[in-house]
Amino acid sequence: MFWPMLAIVLGFAGLAVLAVFAVRVFVEAQRLGRQVDDAARRISRAADDLERAATATAATASTTRDLG
Numbered sequence: 003m004f005w006p007m008l009a010i011v012l013g014f015a016g017l018a019v020l021a022v023f024a025v026r027v028f029v030e031a032q033r034l035g036r037q038v039d040d041a042a043r044r045i046s047r048a049a050d051d052l053e054r055a056a057t058a059t060a061a062t063a064s065t066t067r068d069l070g
């Protein structure tokens with residue numbers, strides 16, 4: 003009777019460990035998702051800034067070329 007009980011206890015312990023790891027993976031996946039979203043927003047802002055700077059530079063270069 004000892005071995006079947008031990009097998010049940012070990013099976014339950016194994017499932018408990020798997021559940022803990024599943025929760026940890028879920029939490030880390032959420033954290034990664036938030037970081038990716040933050041990075042995407044920063045990249046979008048940087049692209050907008052770059053576009054504005056390029057437009058201003060092109061306008062300045064066009065004006066300089068027309069004057070020269």
